[in-house]
Amino acid sequence: MRGQRLVAALMTALLAGCGPAVATSDPVPAGVGPAPERSYAVGMRQFTLDPDGRRQLPVTVWYPATPSSPGPPTSASATASGSPRAVPASPGPARGPRVRPGAPFAAGRFPVVLYSHGLRSLPALHAALTSRWAAAGFVVVAPTYPRTNQRARAFTREDVRNQPADAWRLIRHLVRLGARPGDPLGAHLAVDRFAAAGHSAGGHTTLGMFASGQSSPLRAGIVIAGGRMVAGPSRPLAPMLFVHGSADRIVPESIGRAAYARCLGPAAFLSLTGQGHGEYLTPGRPGFPQVLDTTTDFLRWTLYADRAALHRLPTDATAPATTTFTTRALPT
Template sequence: MRRRVPGAEHDRVTENTAGLPMSPLETLALLGALALVAARWLAPAARPRATIAAVAVLVPCAVALGMTGIRWQLLPVLAGAALALPFALLPLLRPLRRRRGRPAWRARWWLALPGSAACAGLIAAGPLAAWAFPVPVFPEPSGGFAVGTRVVQWTDQGRPETFTADPDDRRTVVVQLWYPARRSPAGAPRAQYLGRTRQEARTVAGALAGGVGLPGFLMDGVARARSRSVLDAPVDGGGGRFPVVLFSPGSGGVRTQNTAWAEELASHGYVVAALDHPYDSAAVVLADGRTLTSETSSSGDRDKDEELAAGWTAVRAADLGFVLGRLEALDRGEGADPLTGRLDTGRAAVAGHSMGGAAALQAARQDHRFQAVVDLDGFPHGPASPALGRPVLALTQALTPATDPRYLPRLTEALASGTATSYRLTVPGAAHLTFMDGPLYLPPVPSLIGSLGRTEGPRVVAAATLAFLDSALRGDPGDPAGALRAYGSLSVVRPDGGG
């Protein structure tokens, strides 16, 4: 029987409210601003009352939003209201002017119409911007476990940091864990997205925006978001051991970029460990407060970039192997930890998005502790040997004339040379960013996030991943190909060369 997800009723209420592009307070401010513009066009007797009512709604909402933090999407709404306010107040001043013997002035309709249209256009830009760049609302995980999360930092004392010139600098990684958790009290605050604190989330959001040449304020909503997991929630008390999935983000990506995917896996009884790769991830905030930003960038030369990518992938693969070793030590009880004795590191998979997918493939080649690989639209980099000895699920977007012509042959070679049955699943309607959290908060442009909508893409990616992992790590009976075909066009690559 499926276990009820703790706090699900509360979360559904939260989602129904937060799923709107604008909060109730922002919506009231928007309606007040529109009423202020419309008041100019009402019958003379109704204008004063409409104006007073609009101001009575708008001003308290603006003050309250100013105290809690105004999103940039509301600024055009307030600007339009400010421009409309003097003209809306004129009808209230006419009786006073008449008593003083001054003529009452009113703009002709053909003069007022362009101004009203401009104000209405500014106000309408607010909800449009909120729809294009929303505060992401994470889907409720469908599994039987509640989800907890926490962040750890580990240093590999045996490996120098190759991105710095300091000979004493050692490679340090920041890892976020998502795990099956006990029920939290109703109303327990959910974990901040993108960071442990709001300040860290702002830092990371700004770095992500800067990495693609966008102004930082466009990511303001992302820094405000909360995920579905609870920070430092107690581990589920059932006593079972959980398979482990390590995750590497895309180039310039961060450990939280696949939070919806990680929470879905954790709700089905997996522990997910996602890495920040210092000097590769957009921004990594260390425990001592330092922020390490990305030092990787394209040279513009395809051959040189391939060489650079192979080097960066090797560093990431080493990070993944190191973290699996730390998880093994944690499970053995080397240091008091709630997950001691609960991690089944003998059933470990390695996954990644984009360059992280390439790192996952390399990690599995080098480290036989990994029992399965999930490559989320990752172009293979680095050596093609030794052959992969573990099953691979490669999820890709539909190939187009704009796709790098080397991608499919390179991926096919990696899968075909393996010694285990692997799967390539092409997800219809997917784009490269469909395979991470991007659809939840980026503009719904098909070339950017695909055509599956804000939640369907992440759902399909997580469901396909679970179908594969349940077979590869848990030995679920039956051929996983049957389940995977429900999510797209499937190619099965068998070690004997059959398909």
């Protein structure tokens, strides 16, 4: 009954659109189980939202899965020096998890991260990051936006302004699935714990989901190489993490910094020294271990109330001559 009441309350908030989101020092509800201490195997599924509608939305889902065979737990994420982390978060930076299409879900419900791709991109091109988040205990849902993806027949960058609404349509669908007893996907979604993330135009989309004056079940946001306002003024109250290359010529770092300055709640900014629009998202490239560890621990803090992960953020993000890290109003 408690779960049904929670889903009903979330649906009311999503459909009514009244009242701003409220940020807290621990942005998850009481009673949430501890963050995973070991990595999961990773499964992948796909479905299409509104297949007969005007804006069909193919969706790729990466999720914690049962292991393919018995064996010891997979190792934790490693630091840049290769030393194991005290609390496992995700597979090592260079070698990601093996993704098994259709693999059975791991037992339990997991927080949900909605990931938005950039212009002329696809969810699959971001699997290096999204699959590692799934291994760390998150369900990652990634829509393919109809007019900006790599295969769009009528590509137009102006359609980015419509993408926050697409993303909300997907969230409403997931909340409904969470209310269906025994639904193969919804049964594993913690629909009280959503975050949004995205790269480039997907970062703009993410920020647009926090448009001022709208109610929001989103507990956190990660904006990678983005920051333009596409759906009205955005002054997020929820915790926000910005990731940006200092030499980005496509979306200058100043745009991300301006969005960071507008945040009304806790915020952090990870800058990749001398890097451009996203090479730091590639395993083996400078900065990838810092991006992986910082984003994973940010999600562990905001979606699992893992205070140890919060305290690790400065260490996660620090690599001499590779990164700089600044914060505003993060709890201690």
